[in-house]
Amino acid sequence: MTMLRSTPLKLTSTLIVIFTLFTLSGFGAAYLFTRASVEEEISADLDQTVKAVRSVSEQDEIEERVSEIAASTSPADMLLRYDVPGKPSVGTLPASVTVRPDSIVEGNRLPIPGDAAAGSYLAWKGRVGDGDLTLLVGRDGLDELGNTFALVLLWSLIPALLLATVTGGFVARKARDRLEAIESTLKQLTSGHNAARVPLSGDTGDDLGQIANAVNRMAEAQEASIEALRQVSADIAHDLKTPIQRVAVLLDRLDNGTLDEAAENTVGAAREETAQIIKTFQTLLQIAQMESGQIRSMFSPVDLAALTRDLAEMYEPSACDSGHRITVEADDPAMVTGDRNLLARLIANLIENALRHAPGGTLTLRVVSGPSPELVVADEGPGIPASERERVLRRLYRMERSRTSEGSGLGLSLVAAIADAHDAELTLGDAGPGLVVRLRFGVSSTDPADSGRTPD
Numbered sequence: 001m002t003m004l005r006s007t008p009l010k011l012t013s014t015l016i017v018i019f020t021l022f023t024l025s026g027f028g029a030a031y032l033f034t035r036a037s038v039e040e041e042i043s044a045d046l047d048q049t050v051k052a053v054r055s056v057s058e059q060d061e062i063e064e065r066v067s068e069i070a071a072s073t074s075p076a077d078m079l080l081r082y083d084v085p086g087k088p089s090v091g092t093l094p095a096s097v098t099v100r101p102d103s104i105v106e107g108n109r110l111p112i113p114g115d116a117a118a119g120s121y122l123a124w125k126g127r128v129g130d131g132d133l134t135l136l137v138g139r140d141g142l143d144e145l146g147n148t149f150a151l152v153l154l155w156s157l158i159p160a161l162l163l164a165t166v167t168g169g170f171v172a173r174k175a176r177d178r179l180e181a182i183e184s185t186l187k188q189l190t191s192g193h194n195a196a197r198v199p200l201s202g203d204t205g206d207d208l209g210q211i212a213n214a215v216n217r218m219a220e221a222q223e224a225s226i227e228a229l230r231q232v233s234a235d236i237a238h239d240l241k242t243p244i245q246r247v248a249v250l251l252d253r254l255d256n257g258t259l260d261e262a263a264e265n266t267v268g269a270a271r272e273e274t275a276q277i278i279k280t281f282q283t284l285l286q287i288a289q290m291e292s293g294q295i296r297s298m299f300s301p302v303d304l305a306a307l308t309r310d311l312a313e314m315y316e317p318s319a320c321d322s323g324h325r326i327t328v329e330a331d332d333p334a335m336v337t338g339d340r341n342l343l344a345r346l347i348a349n350l351i352e353n354a355l356r357h358a359p360g361g362t363l364t365l366r367v368v369s370g371p372s373p374e375l376v377v378a379d380e381g382p383g384i385p386a387s388e389r390e391r392v393l394r395r396l397y398r399m400e401r402s403r404t405s406e407g408s409g410l411g412l413s414l415v416a417a418i419a420d421a422h423d424a425e426l427t428l429g430d431a432g433p434g435l436v437v438r439l440r441f442g443v444s445s446t447d448p449a450d451s452g453r454t455p456d
Helices: 007-054 059-072 140-190 207-254 261-291 294-298 304-321 340-357 411-421
Strands: 078-083 104-106 120-128 131-138 300-303 324-330 335-338 361-368 374-378 424-430 435-441
Touching: 007 059, 007 078, 007 120, 007 131, 007 140, 059 078, 059 131, 120 140, 140 207, 207 261, 300 304, 300 340, 304 324, 304 340, 304 361, 324 340, 335 340, 340 361, 340 374, 340 411, 340 435, 411 424
Parallel strands: 324 361
Antiparallel strands: 078 131, 104 120, 120 131, 300 335, 361 374, 374 435, 424 435
8 A cells, every 4th residue: 555655656647647648639639630531521522423413414314424323333332322203213222211411321221231331321312303312422431440540549558558557667666665765764763773874776866866865964974973972971971980989989088987977977978979970970881882782792591580570579678668569470481682780770770760750559560471572660650741751761861850859860761772782672651640661672672752552
């Protein structure tokens, strides 16, 4: 159905229809013009024959002239009958027929053998000398003309239409394939696959080739900008991590038991803030490392179900203290290929995020085994609006614009980076109420925001 809705095919079909209508119109006009000329010639033959008979004044000569004309023509071309009272009729028409002048008479209505008659005749009847002359001029030329035009139309238009359809379909398919390649590349770029490019082949100087080149140039510029931004982010985190760690060491040395209580509280608060800064820098560096693909060489089989149970058991005391209940539904085994520590960090971040933002209720962890194992984490909190689900996966993005609450805005962005590194599709949806996070392993990551998914 996609092929039928494609613009190239619609344009090709429109051109074929225009070509067909134009050809039919041209053939129709030519046929009508030629038919009028043939009818004019038939009418002229009839008038000429009538004049030839009327040009004779003597009655015997009229009968002789009619006999000569009848002997020199076939019944398919002309039929004559000359009736004089008291005398036998003269001509090739064996019986008298009633006709109107300039009327058309069908050959099968005449008293002659069907195979000898024409399909139709142009009729004339009038007084000549002492008798009545009936003259019928055959119109088989018109029937032959119609057959000839039908054959010409059949053997010219149909092959031309077939050739135009096959050629147009080939051209339309080729153009559609190029458009689909451009569309696929744009979808990949929109989904974050910045290395995607439109494959170039054949003529790149036409309009589709120019569009493909423009898309590739845009993709290259976008990839360079994002890579530069990532590098700057990693460099800043790396360069500031060491000085902050030194500050933490100095704070530890300062807290040697000689400070009064107020100073100790200040130093303690500074150490906590420093630890948070170091944690943020470590997370940024870890995200940059995963985006570079360096961790894939360390992947090994991991039982996702067992790992989820271990994390749920570890966070159970914290969940009880905050009024939550953690339930685990897991199929054993659910094997994935990845880094156990990173996957543990992913599950821990999702649990911490749910415990932090959900006021209470049940936190459900579900693992489904199969060719593409799934991890589903659903809470009963306020959830995330559909318009924000893609943004919360960006690093350092926080829904609270004032940024006064705890957190660095890196929790879900780290989850997204770990999922992408493990070729897991990450979607955020509505748990009704609450947020449901679904990770499906073994597929390439696509659109991270899916407002229609709910836990089973």
